Amino acid sequence: MSTSNVELPAWIEVVLIPVLNICLALFFAGLIIFAIGESPLEAVSIMLNGAFGYDEGVGYTLYYTTNFIFTGLAVAIAFHARLFNIGGEGQAYIGGLGVGLVFLLLDGYLPTILLLPIGIIAAALFGAAWAFIPAWLQAYRGSHIVITTIMFNFIASAVMVYLLVNVLIRPGSMSPETREFSQSTWMPFMHEMLAVVGIDVTRTPLNLSFILALVCCLLVWIYIWKTRWGYALRTAGQSEAAAVYAGIKPKRIIIITMCISGALAGMVAVNEVMGVHHRVILNFTAGYGFTGIAVALMGRNHPVGIILASLLFGVLYQGGAELAFEMPKITREMVVAIQGLIILFSGALALMLRPAMVKIWLAIKPAQAVAQHG
Numbered sequence: 001m002s003t004s005n006v007e008l009p010a011w012i013e014v015v016l017i018p019v020l021n022i023c024l025a026l027f028f029a030g031l032i033i034f035a036i037g038e039s040p041l042e043a044v045s046i047m048l049n050g051a052f053g054y055d056e057g058v059g060y061t062l063y064y065t066t067n068f069i070f071t072g073l074a075v076a077i078a079f080h081a082r083l084f085n086i087g088g089e090g091q092a093y094i095g096g097l098g099v100g101l102v103f104l105l106l107d108g109y110l111p112t113i114l115l116l117p118i119g120i121i122a123a124a125l126f127g128a129a130w131a132f133i134p135a136w137l138q139a140y141r142g143s144h145i146v147i148t149t150i151m152f153n154f155i156a157s158a159v160m161v162y163l164l165v166n167v168l169i170r171p172g173s174m175s176p177e178t179r180e181f182s183q184s185t186w187m188p189f190m191h192e193m194l195a196v197v198g199i200d201v202t203r204t205p206l207n208l209s210f211i212l213a214l215v216c217c218l219l220v221w222i223y224i225w226k227t228r229w230g231y232a233l234r235t236a237g238q239s240e241a242a243a244v245y246a247g248i249k250p251k252r253i254i255i256i257t258m259c260i261s262g263a264l265a266g267m268v269a270v271n272e273v274m275g276v277h278h279r280v281i282l283n284f285t286a287g288y289g290f291t292g293i294a295v296a297l298m299g300r301n302h303p304v305g306i307i308l309a310s311l312l313f314g315v316l317y318q319g320g321a322e323l324a325f326e327m328p329k330i331t332r333e334m335v336v337a338i339q340g341l342i343i344l345f346s347g348a349l350a351l352m353l354r355p356a357m358v359k360i361w362l363a364i365k366p367a368q369a370v371a372q373h374g
Contacts, residue, residue, distance in 0.1 A: 006358045014300045018346060020353050021298075022312070025345040029338040036329050043323055043330065050322025051315040057322070059190065059204025061314040066206075066271045068310035069213040071292025073220050074265040076301035078145075080224055081257040082237040087134060087149025088265035089289030090156030091127040095266025097160060098126025099273045100168065100178050100280035107182040115185045119274050120212070120267070127266020128259040130156060135258030139251040145258070153289070164282055177281040187275040207275035209267075216264060217303035223260075233257055265289060298346035309346075316342070 030040030051061045071088045078085035102122045107115060134148035164176040171179075187207040194201055224230040236243040236253040243250055272284045291313060298312070299305030320335035345352075 006362070008354075008357060008361055012357055012361065014302060014305055017353055017357060018298055018300065018305070018309075021345040022342060024353075025338075025342040029341050032334070032337070033330065036334075038327055038329055043327060046323050046326045047315065047319030049319075050326075051319035054202075056202040056204055057318055059202065059206040061311070061318040062190075062210055063204060063206045063271070063276075063314075064317040065307075065310045065314035066210045066213045067268050067288040068291060068295045068313050069217060069306060070264055070267040070271070071289050072295030072299060072306040072310055073216055073303065074261045074289075075292050075296035076299070076303075076306060077220055077224065077233075077264065078257055078261040079296060079301050080230075080237050081233050081253055083135075083138075083254065083257060083261075084146050085131065085149055085258060085261045085265075086146060086290070086293060087131065087152050087262075088268075088292050089285050089287070090149070090153035091130045091262040091265035092268035092285045092289050093153075093156045093160055094130040095123040095127035096269035096273045096280050096284055097163065098122035098266070099269045103181040103185045104168070104178060107185050110184075112184040116187065116274070119185060120270050123266040123269040123273075124263035125266075127269075128263040131258045131262025131265070132255065135255045138258075139254040160280075161282065164280065168280065170279075175281075178279045180279045183278075185274060186278055187270065189275075205276045207271065209271035209275045212267065212270060214307070216267065217307060220264075221303045229256075265292070294343040294346060298342075312342070313339070 026044075030043075033040045033043050050057050052058055071092065074088045074091070075085055099119050099122050102118055103115070106118065110118070130152060131149075134143070134145055134152055137143035137148050138145045161176070164178070168178045169176055187209055189203070190206040190208070190210065191201045191203050193208070222230075224233065232243070232248045233253055233256075235246060236248055236250045240250050243253070268285060268288055273280055277284060295306055295309045295313060298309035299307070316335070316339050320332075320338070323330055324332045324335055
């Protein structure tokens with residue numbers, strides 16, 4: 001009997017199976033740690049303490065989480081239209097270029113209340129514009145979105161290197177970066193905002209972008225499941241023929257969806273450029289666009305799942321750095337390997353446990369029916 005078409009309850013599909021996948025990944029990671037002579041339980045304790053044990057760790061964990069939410073949403077909304085956008089890295093990079101250009105031109109003339117929304121809009125528009133080209137090529141020329149978005153990651157990197165080395169570099173500087181933007185362009189730090197209400201926490205990179213990321217989750221949920229545009233998006237993703245029959249234009253859906261996806265990826269620049277660096281630097285995206293693919297897969301392309309998966313990767317990034325410091329035998333490369341195991345089990349092997357879950361559910365379901373009617 002085929003189990004692929006059996007529908008499972010949401011709590012099994014979205015919660016239980018991903019949690020079991022993570023447990024399997026951690027089990028094999030524990031075997032690796034045990035093999036090098038360290039205690040897996042102690043390693044987990046150090047990671048959790050590094051991520052949540054003190055206010056500075058929490059700040060860094062949520063700072064990383066913010067970037068993963070943006071890139072995870074970018075991948076997820078495209079995937080609902082059956083588009084595999086793996087160009088989030090390049091779209092975030094170009095989003096940073098947009099922020100840099102508007103601030104280099106305007107930061108000396110406008111107040112904070114105008115500069116912050118202008119910077120956010122610039123990040124979204126430049127990210128959307130970079131995603132528009134692969135979208136148009138797929139819709140009207142048949143170029144595969146995976147290939148074009150991969151290519152555009154490399155093109156974005158080359159463009160940014162050229163601009164930061166030859167055009168936008170701070171005068172007199174040997175480092176490929178722009179000048180620092182005026183303080184009126186900085187996203188407010190969370191420790192500063194909490195200090196206003198009398199809560200004293202350690203300074204961290206966590207800033208108001210975290211709240212913006214949560215708002216984006218809500219807006220994506222509303223868009224996909226509560227609007228006619230989201231219905232059209234999901235219909236086109238499920239069946240192009242059915243979409244055409246219903247009067248939906250798949251080409252338009254491809255372009256609109258990819259532009260929204262690129263805009264979400266571009267929001268990484270709000271956190272990194274406006275919130276932390278306050279200038280455009282090389283490689284500020286730091287692989288967040290690629291990790292967003294795993295976040296979306298682990299979160300089952302749902303905003304709530306993406307928040308939880310982003311938090312997990314935030315723990316791995318912050319707690320992993322603490323682990324590498326506290327246990328010298330566990331190098332940074334081994335922490336990356338642990339992250340890779342979680343990506344493997346939650347991404348490539350995401351459906352490995354599903355057939356077993358279907359069989360268990362089908363065995364339990366008749367028993368529940370008998371108990372209810374007995």
